[in-house]
Amino acid sequence: MAGRPATKKGAAKASPVSSPQKNANNKRKVNPVKEPVAKKAKVAAGKAAGKATGKKAAKAVEEDSEDDESWAYGAVDESDSEVEEMDDEFVSAEEGSDIEVGALNDDFLGDEFAESDEESKAPGTAMFGSDEEDEEEGEEEEEDEEDIFASNSEDSDDDDDMEAKSRKLDAAAKAEAEEAEAELQTNIMLENDKYVLPGDDHEILQSTDLQVVQARIQEIVRVLNNFREMREGNRSRNDYIAQLLKDLCLYYGYNEYLMEKLFYIFPVSEAIEFFEANEVPRPVTIRTNTLKTRRRELAQALINRGVNLDPVGKWSKVGLQVFDSPVPIGATPEYLAGHYMLQAASSFLPVMALAPQEHERVLDMASAPGGKSTYIAALLKNTGMVFANDANKDRTKSLVANIHRLGVKNAVVCNYDGREFPGVIGGFDRVLLDAPCSGTGVISKDASVKTNKSEQDFQMLSQLQKQLILSAIDSVDAGSKTGGYIVYSTCSVTVDENEDVVNYALKKRPNVKLVSTGLDFGKEGFTRFREKVFHPSISLTRRYYPHMHNMDGFYVAKFKKISNKIPKKEDNVDLDEEEEFTPITEETGKRSRGKKSNGSKTAEEESISFNADEDAELIRASQAKLLQQQKGIKLRPKKST
Numbered sequence: 291m292a293g294r295p296a297t298k299k300g301a302a303k304a305s306p307v308s309s310p311q312k313n314a315n316n317k318r319k320v321n322p323v324k325e326p327v328a329k330k331a332k333v334a335a336g337k338a339a340g341k342a343t344g345k346k347a348a349k350a351v352e353e354d355s356e357d358d359e360s361w362a363y364g365a366v367d368e369s370d371s372e373v374e375e376m377d378d379e380f381v382s383a384e385e386g387s388d389i390e391v392g393a394l395n396d397d398f399l400g401d402e403f404a405e406s407d408e409e410s411k412a413p414g415t416a417m418f419g420s421d422e423e424d425e426e427e428g429e430e431e432e433e434d435e436e437d438i439f440a441s442n443s444e445d446s447d448d449d450d451d452m453e454a455k456s457r458k459l460d461a462a463a464k465a466e467a468e469e470a471e472a473e474l475q476t477n478i479m480l481e482n483d484k485y486v487l488p489g490d491d492h493e494i495l496q497s498t499d500l501q502v503v504q505a506r507i508q509e510i511v512r513v514l515n516n517f518r519e520m521r522e523g524n525r526s527r528n529d530y531i532a533q534l535l536k537d538l539c540l541y542y543g544y545n546e547y548l549m550e551k552l553f554y555i556f557p558v559s560e561a562i563e564f565f566e567a568n569e570v571p572r573p574v575t576i577r578t579n580t581l582k583t584r585r586r587e588l589a590q591a592l593i594n595r596g597v598n599l600d601p602v603g604k605w606s607k608v609g610l611q612v613f614d615s616p617v618p619i620g621a622t623p624e625y626l627a628g629h630y631m632l633q634a635a636s637s638f639l640p641v642m643a644l645a646p647q648e649h650e651r652v653l654d655m656a657s658a659p660g661g662k663s664t665y666i667a668a669l670l671k672n673t674g675m676v677f678a679n680d681a682n683k684d685r686t687k688s689l690v691a692n693i694h695r696l697g698v699k700n701a702v703v704c705n706y707d708g709r710e711f712p713g714v715i716g717g718f719d720r721v722l723l724d725a726p727c728s729g730t731g732v733i734s735k736d737a738s739v740k741t742n743k744s745e746q747d748f749q750m751l752s753q754l755q756k757q758l759i760l761s762a763i764d765s766v767d768a769g770s771k772t773g774g775y776i777v778y779s780t781c782s783v784t785v786d787e788n789e790d791v792v793n794y795a796l797k798k799r800p801n802v803k804l805v806s807t808g809l810d811f812g813k814e815g816f817t818r819f820r821e822k823v824f825h826p827s828i829s830l831t832r833r834y835y836p837h838m839h840n841m842d843g844f845y846v847a848k849f850k851k852i853s854n855k856i857p858k859k860e861d862n863v864d865l866d867e868e869e870e871f872t873p874i875t876e877e878t879g880k881r882s883r884g885k886k887s888n889g890s891k892t893a894e895e896e897s898i899s900f901n902a903d904e905d906a907e908l909i910r911a912s913q914a915k916l917l918q919q920q921k922g923i924k925l926r927p928k929k930s931t
């Protein structure tokens with residue numbers, strides 16, 4: 291559409307890289323390996339992404355924040371500081387804002403997604419649940435959304451002006467890219483087009499000046515990308531990589547352990563794009579709460595308040611991306627009335643993959659502050675039941691607050707260590723395990739991840755994730771008529787927390803298999819990684835990256851449970867031993883209630899399933915006890931039949 295802000299379009303598409311940034315030393319940073327042309331596009335994208343990060347959005351009440359995706363078990367609540375961090379970003383993004391307010395683009399006409407979970411669909415076919423009423427209504431909605439779009443474009447008579455501004459931005463970006471390129475030239479050590487790695491004592495190699503480091507990075511990447519031609523005689527690939535890793539740590543501020551872990555996930559140039567993307571904030575996104583409103587109504591209401599937004603993309607019918615807002619997005623009347631949730635786009639994905647169906651019983655095993663639980667409730671249209679559990683009691687407060695604000699009526703909030711399931715209750719139609727993780731997918735929101743995770747932390751997390759995933763699987767009823775699915779997700783990109791955990795689950799629980807997530811974008815999960823080889827079906831899992839999808843790094847895997855029988859240990863001899871588990875409650879530090887370990891279960895033990903009649907009696911007894919304790923009311927015992 292003519293007059294659409296170029297920056298905005300860029301933000302939705304391009305990977306957000308190379309926006310001039312400052313590092314800890316307050317020196318100007320540019321992507322050390324990008325060609326000028328690519329830089330130009332990315333500078334624009336980066337700026338737009340910057341605008342999309344709202345101080346106002348960040349002012350959302352603490353409980354709504356999904357920014358604390360990286361919560362690990364027992365972590366302290368840091369959401370306040372995260373909000374402050376986002377505030378700062380918005381201040382700089384707001385300066386010089388020239389984005390048209392109130393424009394909606396063609397992307398607003400989201401694609402329809404089927405609601406079915408059926409595996410008969412080809413992998414990659416979108417088939418996650420829709421939260422819209424029915425197809426007809428969906429079509430009407432599309433037309434209405436088109437109207438909003440049309441009326442907004444009629445209103446905007448400054449199209450020419452926008453184009454001029456857009457050209458100006460492009461020119462500025464180009465000039466900047468050229469300037470950056472010129473700066474680089476001063477430090478490049480070229481010799482017959484080869485990059486000679488100087489001896490260890492050479493002053494250039496000793497230099498920690500960021501421009502020198504940046505030049506070294508650029509040159510080493512160039513050599514590694516064409517190693518045979520460009521290597522210097524006696525230097526091995528490992529020599530170059532060792533220097534590159536050192537320089538990347540220095541330039542981006544990661545500890546060596548994490549840098550190495552992340553670096554090997556990608557081809558060399560892509561790794562740099564990933565690190566660059568972590569320096570740029572992701573767009574602010576909101577999820578329409580379809581229990582209270584429709585996306586077009588919400589969009590119109592926010593546009594009327596001067597909010598500049600667009601749909602997040604065709605893949606979601608409920609997401610909106612907020613570019614700019616004159617009002618705090620976390621405190622509008624619509625927000626307070628529960629018409630939307632401030633939620634990272636990536637965090638829609640596991641729920642879409644879970645695709646809960648009306649009247650089902652769903653467990654969200656690690657659910658606070660409730661972004662995904664409330665989405666599940668919306669997809670269930672307030673029917674069935676969502677068990678929203680979290681091990682951290684403090685965090686269940688924000689979970690409860692969100693559940694109330696969004697008008698969720700089918701949720702039970704509980705506070706157990708997830709590893710106690712299905713001892714607490716089982717037999718669910720579906721289980722979501724959005725596991726506690728290291729947060730390497732959300733470094734742009736929490737830069738402390740760069741330095742505060744040790745090898746031991748990763749080992750502990752991976753062990754916890756493995757225990758939780760087995761509990762999640764054992765909590766599902768394979769006999770469910772509509773479900774029998776488990777979704778595992780993390781906001782981390784490391785293989786230890788993703789493919790490794792899923793592979794472990796496949797080995798330990800041959801009664802599950804991986805199925806398509808139904809998400810039609812995302813990179814395939816690894817089936818091999820360095821020295822590791824995983825089950826081939828792990829290619830059905832999906833990875834999301836900030837530099838590729840302009841959203842937080844994320845991982846999603848979906849399992850179908852085919853039997854309730856847990857295989858005998860002796861049939862499972864090649865597997866690592868399951869660790870014994872003795873849960874400790876956070877508040878008391880005492881051994882918690884519930885079953886012992888999954889590992890201590892007897893062979894062939896069935897997972898504990900929900901028995902409506904038995905549970906009805908238990909629930910009645912406990913209600914009677916409560917009434918008597920709190921109100922002094924004594925219920926007559928029910929006559930046995």
Ligand SMILES: C[S@@+](CC[C@H](N)C(=O)[O-])C[C@H]1O[C@@H](n2cnc3c(N)ncnc32)[C@H](O)[C@@H]1O
Pocket residue numbers: 356358359360361362363364637655656657658659660661662663679680681682685706707708709724725726727
């Ligand atoms: C990634 S966050 C969950 C975010 C949540 N799913 C949402 O969408 O709002 C991980 C959560 O796991 C919880 N947690 C950590 N260890 C746990 C455990 N052993 N059992 C259950 N929850 C746990 C943390 O308190 C944290 O709230």
